[in-house]
Amino acid sequence: MTIASSDADAAARAVAMVKWLTEDAEIGKIYVGTVKKVVDFGAFVEILPGTEGLVHISQLAKERVNKVTDILQEGDEVVVKVLEIDKQGKIRLSRKKRWCHCTERRSSITESGSFSEEIDHVGPSPSESGCNAVPA
Numbered sequence: 001m002t003i004a005s006s007d008a009d010a011a012a013r014a015v016a017m018v019k020w021l022t023e024d025a026e027i028g029k030i031y032v033g034t035v036k037k038v039v040d041f042g043a044f045v046e047i048l049p050g051t052e053g054l055v056h057i058s059q060l061a062k063e064r065v066n067k068v069t070d071i072l073q074e075g076d077e078v079v080v081k082v083l084e085i086d087k088q089g090k091i092r093l094s095r096k097k098r099w100c101h102c103t104e105r106r107s108s109i110t111e112s113g114s115f116s117e118e119i120d121h122v123g124p125s126p127s128e129s130g131c132n133a134v135p136a
Contacts (some may be wrong), residue, residue: 023048025091027082033093035076043072045080045093053091055080062096071095 003018005011025031031047038044042056055078060071072078084092 019131021049025051025053025082025085027085030081032077032079035072035074035078038068038072039076042067043068043078046077047080047082047091047093051091053080053082053093057094058091059083059094059096101106 001018002089003014033045033047033053036044036046036052040057042060044052044054045055046052048067055072057068060068065071080095080097081094082091083094086092101130104114
């Protein structure tokens, strides 16, 4: 694919937008997603455009969760980590494993149609959470 523009910044934004729209989920990566559907056994979260994964009820919090709706509602924004992608492409997500990184890259398309990318602080530092992972 070729992207051409007389404006270098616009070309860079276009390339970043195409990458974001065509990106595949990666095991171990942290995403900010939107809860699309809540079921008895967990919640389906869209982590990339057209890509959803399941956060099982056992992965919602460190403590026991009686009902998914005690923690999440449809439309909620949630930080999740990809734990596994099986051979059929099903994505297993976790909320309780997400705190092993200090930063999160968030890409989105704004209401005006422009592409934005931010680096957000997510959760406590590795030393505070007891995690030995290197911050993203």
